[in-house]
Amino acid sequence: MKEILQANLLSPIVLCFLLGIVAKLIRSEFALPKDIYMGISIYLLLGLGLKGGVELSHASFSAIAGPIGITLLLGCITPISAYLILRKLGRFTVSDAAAIAAHYGSVSAVTFIAAQVFVTHMMANDPSIPPLEGYLPTLLTLLESPGIHIALAIGALKTAKKGQSILPVLHEVLTGRTMVLLVGGLFVGYFMDPKGWQVVSPFFDSSSAIFKGLLCIFLLEMGVVAGSRMGDLRKVGPFLLAFGTLVPLLHGALAIVLGNWVGLSIGGCTVLAAMAASASYIAAPPAVRVTLPDANPSYYLTAALAITFPFNVTLGIPIFFELAKLLA
Amino acid sequence: MKLTTLKLVTIVAEAVLQDQIIDGIQALGAKGFTLMSSEGQGSRGRRTGEIPGVNIRIETLVSTELAEKIISYISENYFEHYAVICFLTDAQVLRGEKYC
Numbered sequence A: 001m002k003e004i005l006q007a008n009l010l011s012p013i014v015l016c017f018l019l020g021i022v023a024k025l026i027r028s029e030f031a032l033p034k035d036i037y038m039g040i041s042i043y044l045l046l047g048l049g050l051k052g053g054v055e056l057s058h059a060s061f062s063a064i065a066g067p068i069g070i071t072l073l074l075g076c077i078t079p080i081s082a083y084l085i086l087r088k089l090g091r092f093t094v095s096d097a098a099a100i101a102a103h104y105g106s107v108s109a110v111t112f113i114a115a116q117v118f119v120t121h122m123m124a125n126d127p128s129i130p131p132l133e134g135y136l137p138t139l140l141t142l143l144e145s146p147g148i149h150i151a152l153a154i155g156a157l158k159t160a161k162k163g164q165s166i167l168p169v170l171h172e173v174l175t176g177r178t179m180v181l182l183v184g185g186l187f188v189g190y191f192m193d194p195k196g197w198q199v200v201s202p203f204f205d206s207s208s209a210i211f212k213g214l215l216c217i218f219l220l221e222m223g224v225v226a227g228s229r230m231g232d233l234r235k236v237g238p239f240l241l242a243f244g245t246l247v248p249l250l251h252g253a254l255a256i257v258l259g260n261w262v263g264l265s266i267g268g269c270t271v272l273a274a275m276a277a278s279a280s281y282i283a284a285p286p287a288v289r290v291t292l293p294d295a296n297p298s299y300y301l302t303a304a305l306a307i308t309f310p311f312n313v314t315l316g317i318p319i320f321f322e323l324a325k326l327l328a
Numbered sequence B: 001m002k003l004t005t006l007k008l009v010t011i012v013a014e015a016v017l018q019d020q021i022i023d024g025i026q027a028l029g030a031k032g033f034t035l036m037s038s039e040g041q042g043s044r045g046r047r048t049g050e051i052p053g054v055n056i057r058i059e060t061l062v063s064t065e066l067a068e069k070i071i072s073y074i075s076e077n078y079f080e081h082y083a084v085i086c087f088l089t090d091a092q093v094l095r096g097e098k099y100c
Helices: A002-009 A012-025 A034-058 A061-089 A094-105 A109-125 A136-158 A167-174 A177-191 A194-204 A209-261 A266-277 A284-291 A297-327 B015-028 B064-078
Strands: B004-014 B034-039 B054-062 B084-093
Touching: A002 A012, A002 A109, A002 A297, A012 A109, A012 A209, A012 A297, A034 A109, A034 A136, A034 A177, A034 A194, A034 A209, A061 A094, A061 A136, A061 A209, A061 A266, A094 A136, A094 A209, A094 A284, A094 A297, A109 A136, A109 A209, A109 A266, A109 A297, A136 A167, A136 A177, A136 A266, A136 A284, A167 A284, A194 A209, A209 A266, A209 A297, A266 A297, A284 A297, A284 B015, B004 B015, B004 B064, B015 B034, B015 B054, B015 B064, B054 B064, B064 B084
Parallel strands: none
Antiparallel strands: B004 B054, B004 B084, B034 B054
């Protein structure tokens, strides 16, 4: 276990992330130009979608039905469990609890990618670990949206804001960058001529050096963003600190149990756990800001960016891997 | 040269509010607007966004009457929960009829 944690912490991706945090903490002016950050994000998401679509075209419906079912189930459970824990145990206001729950009910694509890279690395060193299911990006797209809407619905209902239409928010979440590139990529990959994929896969495939290299640069900036929010850690209080590390573990463990039940491989369970444990910080914040304006952004952004994302990337993913091996 | 005096309404707000505010001022009667990206900090401190501190700045040239409606609209709907400021200045334009 210790070796695996160490291996992860010394991987280029995690080290670049930590470098970003350090850069911010020493008050360096360094930041990735916004457009480059956006460009890499587009590349990563599209690549993920394309490969996922290609793999989906090879998968039988019976193989994916179970995983799709439990993914949707997780998408419904995680916002509700997060909300209840925040409200009943943490005594947060309805708006704050719903806002934070919207983030934890959704997913971080970058955490997914980090988990996938980790698992493939583990597979390379240990032939006993079966290969990863290729259709996992499909599950990623399913987890993005339901959690946000369920949590926002809880928030709206409890604060009696029934007059507000959900359509603009629904539209915004479903047409956001992640969805367009992932779901669009899935469609393109699914219908693409296999010869076409052969041509572009050296560029887009997540196992390519280009993908991993750009991922490092992207995580460097994520470190800077996480670092810039660490000043707020003092303001959010110990409960949220505990929440940001323990609830991901809880959601991840649940995902592994469910994943096992429907026959996902060790790697598949790990990645699913990483998804369930992750908190959105792209799709959720604007949706929440518009629907629950009285919720404090310091709470949800700090929790997602400065607590949960760093935790998952450094410790969470290896822990889920070990747990998946244990329960397999 | 016939110059008409109008009001320049400037709104600086969180980027998430861009579509809402633009739709709002156009619904009230503004014929056009200029949109800029900006950064800054207000009295309540920094907040929100994946990329922190990014704001939008919207300017529109309108009659005094519409300017007052716009500033009321912004204050009623956004002042309480969002980081936003709104102020009026005088502006003199040619083609006054273009803006009203």
